[in-house]
Amino acid sequence: MAKRILTYGLVAVVSATMVLAGCSSTPSPSPSSEAPGAKTIVTIYGTPTGNEGSQWEASWQAWAAANNIDIQYTGDRDFTTNISTKIQGNSLPDIAVFPQPGLMKSVIQTGKVQPLDPTTLATVQQDFSADWQAYGTVDGNQYAVPLDASAKGYIWYSPSEFEQWGVEVPKTWDDLMTLTDTIQEKVNGPVWCAGFNSGDSSGWPGTDQIAEYLLSASGGDVYDQWVSGDVKFTDQPVADAFSALGKIWLDPKYVNAGFGGVETINSTAFGDVATPLANGQCALTNQATFLEASFADAKTAAGTTPKVAPDGDIWAFMMPPVAGTQSVVGGGDFAVAFTSSPAVEKVMNYLASGDYANSLITVSGATFITANKGVEVSKEADPLLAQAIQTLTDTNTTFRFGAGDTMPSVVQQAWWKGTVDWINGASQSTVLNQIQASWADA
Amino acid sequence: MTLMPVSRSTRRVHHTHRTLSSPWATVGALVIAVVWTVPTLGLFISSIRPASQITTSGWWTFFAHPQTTMDNYSATMDFVSSGITVTQALVNSLTITIPATVLPITLALMVAYALAWIDFRGRHVLFVAIFSLQIVPLQMLLVPLLKLYSGGVVIAGTQIIPGFPANSLGSGFAQVWITHAMSALPLATFMFHNALATIPVDIMEAAQIDGAGHGQIFRRLAMPLVLPTIASYAIFQFLWVWNDLLVATIFTSGRNAPVTKILADLSGVYGQQWYLLTAGTFVAIVVPLIVFFALQRFFVRGLLAGSTKG
Numbered sequence: 058m059a060k061r062i063l064t065y066g067l068v069a070v071v072s073a074t075m076v077l078a079g080c081s082s083t084p085s086p087s088p089s090s091e092a093p094g095a096k097t098i099v100t101i102y103g104t105p106t107g108n109e110g111s112q113w114e115a116s117w118q119a120w121a122a123a124n125n126i127d128i129q130y131t132g133d134r135d136f137t138t139n140i141s142t143k144i145q146g147n148s149l150p151d152i153a154v155f156p157q158p159g160l161m162k163s164v165i166q167t168g169k170v171q172p173l174d175p176t177t178l179a180t181v182q183q184d185f186s187a188d189w190q191a192y193g194t195v196d197g198n199q200y201a202v203p204l205d206a207s208a209k210g211y212i213w214y215s216p217s218e219f220e221q222w223g224v225e226v227p228k229t230w231d232d233l234m235t236l237t238d239t240i241q242e243k244v245n246g247p248v249w250c251a252g253f254n255s256g257d258s259s260g261w262p263g264t265d266q267i268a269e270y271l272l273s274a275s276g277g278d279v280y281d282q283w284v285s286g287d288v289k290f291t292d293q294p295v296a297d298a299f300s301a302l303g304k305i306w307l308d309p310k311y312v313n314a315g316f317g318g319v320e321t322i323n324s325t326a327f328g329d330v331a332t333p334l335a336n337g338q339c340a341l342t343n344q345a346t347f348l349e350a351s352f353a354d355a356k357t358a359a360g361t362t363p364k365v366a367p368d369g370d371i372w373a374f375m376m377p378p379v380a381g382t383q384s385v386v387g388g389g390d391f392a393v394a395f396t397s398s399p400a401v402e403k404v405m406n407y408l409a410s411g412d413y414a415n416s417l418i419t420v421s422g423a424t425f426i427t428a429n430k431g432v433e434v435s436k437e438a439d440p441l442l443a444q445a446i447q448t449l450t451d452t453n454t455t456f457r458f459g460a461g462d463t464m465p466s467v468v469q470q471a472w473w474k475g476t477v478d479w480i481n482g483a484s485q486s487t488v489l490n491q492i493q494a495s496w497a498d499a
Numbered sequence: 500m501t502l503m504p505v506s507r508s509t510r511r512v513h514h515t516h517r518t519l520s521s522p523w524a525t526v527g528a529l530v531i532a533v534v535w536t537v538p539t540l541g542l543f544i545s546s547i548r549p550a551s552q553i554t555t556s557g558w559w560t561f562f563a564h565p566q567t568t569m570d571n572y573s574a575t576m577d578f579v580s581s582g583i584t585v586t587q588a589l590v591n592s593l594t595i596t597i598p599a600t601v602l603p604i605t606l607a608l609m610v611a612y613a614l615a616w617i618d619f620r621g622r623h624v625l626f627v628a629i630f631s632l633q634i635v636p637l638q639m640l641l642v643p644l645l646k647l648y649s650g651g652v653v654i655a656g657t658q659i660i661p662g663f664p665a666n667s668l669g670s671g672f673a674q675v676w677i678t679h680a681m682s683a684l685p686l687a688t689f690m691f692h693n694a695l696a697t698i699p700v701d702i703m704e705a706a707q708i709d710g711a712g713h714g715q716i717f718r719r720l721a722m723p724l725v726l727p728t729i730a731s732y733a734i735f736q737f738l739w740v741w742n743d744l745l746v747a748t749i750f751t752s753g754r755n756a757p758v759t760k761i762l763a764d765l766s767g768v769y770g771q772q773w774y775l776l777t778a779g780t781f782v783a784i785v786v787p788l789i790v791f792f793a794l795q796r797f798f799v800r801g802l803l804a805g806s807t808k809g
Contacts (some may be wrong), residue, residue: 100752104683104767104768105768106580106581106763106764106770107578107580107764107765107767107772108767109578109767109768110578110580110581110764112583128581129582129753129754130581130753131581131752131753131754132580132581132754132764133754134763134768136763139748139749142641142642142645142749143586143645143749145645145646145648146641146642146643146645146646146648146649147645147646147650148645148646148649208630291675411692423699444709
């Protein structure tokens with residue numbers, strides 16, 4: 058009897074071991090296999106899935122095939138939470154692409170990220186401005202390659218109407234305010250339209266514009282201190298930004314063209330401003346490049362689909378500088394490497410190169426833009442995106458990430474809510490004190 | 500479905516039978532069935548409506564303006580995320596689910612048999628210890644398991660069991676199978692132990708007197724007797740693994756992802772294609788439905804097995 062049990066036990070153990078041993082070896086292509094002819098596998102882990110993910114894959118596919126590297130991309134909507142689990146569990150991809158620098162810096166501080174190899178470092182230093190390099194630098198070492206970018210702070214207008222009124226695109230913030238008055242007299246009604254409604258995150262379009270104004274008026278240093286909490290919401294630079302934008306948003310003379318009074322800013326969905334802009338009821342609105350997509354469903358006064366072009370029905374200029382040179386608030390993705398091998402270094406170096414930037418902006422159906430100075434802007438077919446790339450790659454442009462996205466999420470939410478309250482009539486000082494108080498919970 | 504052990508019927512069973520087959524009970528059952536089915540019906544109707552209608556009006560307006568299209572289904576089948584299509588994801592799901600169901604059932608059956616019918620010191624303590632592992636939430640296991648898979652087992656500086664190849668995103672399905680098997684074992688052992696323990700001692704003793712060893716008893720007596728329990732547990736485990744997203748996203752790479760991961764991606768980065776989820780859901784539930792209907796005979800019997808025994 059005892060012998061039998063032993064036999065069966067043994068069979069069980071052996072078969073279980075075989076099953077486990079079998080699964081560990083069957084479908085696992087060894088990443089270090091450098092056999093001639095075999096493709097080296099490099100894994101990339103990032104946020105975009107579906108079409109956006111496939112467009113990313115398309116951006117490096119041709120190069121990878123030519124260099125005998127198999128880049129396996131995994132997109133994960135929950136990247137920001139799952140990457141922390143994977144790091145703790147020591148189960149890492151070769152390259153991870155972070156959608157925001159805050160999380161990336163905390164990951165770099167775990168010590169598991171490889172500093173850039175000398176070749177890639179040289180490419181990054183050659184292709185990207187100091188602002189972009191700074192987002193990937195921890196303790197003086199460069200870790201990240203900026204992959205793509207996005208830009209906010211476009212003021213949308215109608216070139217044909219501007220011609221009719223005999224006005225020009227403004228060069229400074231003061232010009233913009235003068236322009237607002239001029240148009241107000243010509244149309245004898247509100248000039249600007251705005252929509253802050255976005256469900257749970259209502260208020261964000263307003264916070265973006267405050268950040269844009271503050272960066273432009275007070276410069277990158279004050280902006281950085283503000284994002285890190287050293288400059289308070291109750292301090293002068295922030296109060297100035299609120300007052301400057303309040304002159305537009307809280308004045309029924311200027312808003313809310315096509316919708317009604319000041320309070321309709323909060324009830325209007327952020328994408329809906331495309332409608333009055335297209336049919337001529339609204340002259341100016343501030344929104345990111347993605348508003349372009351909303352014009353596809355809108356109609357002009359004549360009933361046609363508006364043409365988005367410098368000489369068409371709708372076009373946009375970047376928010377003019379309040380002081381000094383052009384500044385841009387936006388976003389971007391950064392690639393960091395967790396493993397170091399010749400293949401991974403090769404991929405990182407390629408991602409930092411102008412060749413990759415050219416490949417990225419020409420992916421069909423995609424709307425990628427880049428801050429890579431090695432890019433050939435002429436390859437971008439969409440004039441609006443070409444303009445954005447030009448601004449981003451201009452050495453005089455100050456670039457910063459959206460302040461809300463970089464601050465603690467409690468503060469971001471308090472700021473969203475504060476902006477909505479402010480439009481609803483709460484006093485500026487009450488709102489600023491409330492937002493500042495949320496830092497205590499951060 | 501007739502109740503099987505009619506021969507052992509008591510007055511109580513007759514009473515229950517009468518109550519359950521009264522007209523009011525039938526009406527009640529029908530109402531419950533309809534209420535339970537309406538959301539699924541709505542989902543199905545949505546899945547065959549054009550996208551422009553799904554996003555602007557409720558599914559019930561379909562009856563006023565019937566207009567059907569298969570576009571959502573073709574868009575779902577053409578969808579590609581992280582390099583795989585929905586069809587490939589369905590194959591991945593099967594590849595993950597079948598071993599992740601068979602593996603824990605096989606192990607748990609043997610453990611449960613030993614705990615129920617082999618007399619050794621500490622078996623009760625061991626049984627309680629195994630079952631109490633059920634309270635450990637799966638989320639707590641993720642980080643330790645990832646460490647185990649990547650580093651293997653090292654005792655006093657010696658590598659006892661090697662880890663999976665360094666590049667975790669390329670190491671196939673093994674990690675998912677083992678993780679699901681581990682988390683399923685406590686409940687499976689508990690259920691099989693309870694089922695095996697109800698086999699009358701007389702039968703077991705008779706078999707032993709006839710010269711059967713534990714191996715023979717296990718294969719030819721115990722297993723056939725608890726088959727309904729095995730089948731009903733298999734359904735549960737199959738559905739649990741099939742519907743799992745957490746373990747799959749943590750332990751598989753893009754090309755090994757199951758259909759749940761693709762479904763999560765289907766709505767797009769900004770959720771702008773959420774209407775495709777209606778069709779995606781129906782594509783994904785086809786396999787569980789087949790499994791359920793194939794095994795439902797056992798399923799109902801398995802549920803009733805415990806209730807009618809003396």
